[in-house]
Amino acid sequence: MHRMEQGGARDRVPGKAESQLRKGVLEYCVLALMRDEPRYGVELVQTLAASGALAAGQGTIYPLLSRLRRDDLVATTWRESASGPPRRYYRLTESGLAALEEFSRIWPAFRDAVDGILRSDPPPSTDSGRNP
Amino acid sequence: MKSEFAQSTAIESFLRSVEREAAVLPADRRGELLADLAEHIHVALAERPGQEQAVLAELGDPRAIVGTALESEPAADRIPDPSGAVKALRVLLWVSLVIAAIAVVGIAVGNYDLPVYVEVLTLLPVLATAVHVFFLRPGRAVLRVTLTVTTALWVAGVLVNLLNGAPGAVIGALVGVAILVLLHQRSTRAWLAGTTAA
Incomplete structure (x- = not known):
């Protein structure tokens, strides 16, 4: 994944592998963004867009946020704003935090495993018995 | 919104x-x-x-x-895409709009032998049925009720016409009955209710 693409990511149609990959981890990126403090939708969406983690237009985040609400991984509260309309703030629930911690625990090993395979390190042989 | x-x-x-x-x-x-x-x-x-x-x-x-x-x-x-039944229903509603238009013209030129009040009474349900075509959307469950009522009245009116010796009314009867049958299909009901068939 290239860091340099951030600015142009919006105008580019990601390939299938890329969009599948991003979809899989996006949910946890969203959860991670609200771990330390509640964030409102536009804030979440723009942080994600700037990070290059989004697979498609910013609007595609909202179905995800809606599912996270339904699954009780996040909770929301409305807050008045000094400027403009009230904003809906998202924060992690206990199960949201648990899901994020689980992902964070699995991710480094997963990332290393994929890196290892991509570098074509010979995998530990498991079928040596069948070799002549 | x-x-x-x-x-x-x-x-x-x-x-x-x-x-x-x-x-x-x-x-x-x-x-x-x-x-x-x-x-x-x-x-x-x-x-x-x-x-x-x-x-x-x-x-x-x-x-x-x-x-x-x-x-x-x-x-x-998920709500399924409009099923074949829903599409057929839409086509029949357009057909009934055409039938209604022909009847309006027929009444206007005095083409029918029946008393005018009978003609108008039998035409109103056809019109009411036909205009549903403009409002047909998923999630509008009430349309199934209103369509059933107007179509049933339509068919009843057509039967009266038949008894009064207007054999051409048999086309209207067939269309009306077909609409009632399609309305009763599971997929039509699910689509109109805005839910799945499950």
């Missing part, structure tokens, strides 16, 4: 286009998605006044947004 904000036509047409694409979503999901997007637009515009086009462009293609919503929707909760 009314709010205290003066919505520009660009915003309205964006939200309408999402709403159209989201017709396959259950009503509550559709409402939620539209409310979330409307909130996003209003908040983003409060932070970046005047950048409406940019805000809408960044949100992306309505079809892609709804596509994402469908992915996170268990297959069992």
Whole structure:
């Protein structure tokens, strides 16, 4: 994944592998963004867009946020704003935090495993018995 | 989708286009998605006044947004695309609109032998049935009730005509009965109710 693409990511149609990959981890990126403090939708969406983690237009985040609400991984509260309309703030629930911690625990090993395979390190042989 | 904000036509047409694409979503999901997007637009515009086009462009293609919503929707909760029954129903409603138009012309030129009050009484249910074609959308369960009532009245009226010796009315009878049958199909009911057949 290239860091340099951030600015142009919006105008580019990601390939299938890329969009599948991003979809899989996006949910946890969203959860991670609200771990330390509640964030409102536009804030979440723009942080994600700037990070290059989004697979498609910013609007595609909202179905995800809606599912996270339904699954009780996040909770929301409305807050008045000094400027403009009230904003809906998202924060992690206990199960949201648990899901994020689980992902964070699995991710480094997963990332290393994929890196290892991509570098074509010979995998530990498991079928040596069948070799002549 | 009314709010205290003066919505520009660009915003309205964006939200309408999402709403159209989201017709396959259950009503509550559709409402939620539209409310979330409307909130996003209003908040983003409060932070970046005047950048409406940019805000809408960044949100992306309505079809892609709804596509994402469908992915996170268990297959069992999706509203199926209009089934063959729904499409056939729509065609028959257009046919009944044509029948109604012909009848109006017929009455106007005094083409029928029946008393005018009978003609008008038998025509009204046909008209009421036919105009449903303009309102047929998923999630409008009430239309199944109103359509059933108007079509049943239509068929009853046609039977009266037949008894009064108007054999041409048999076409209307067939169309009316076909509409009633299609209305009763499981897929039609599910589509109109805005839920799945399950």
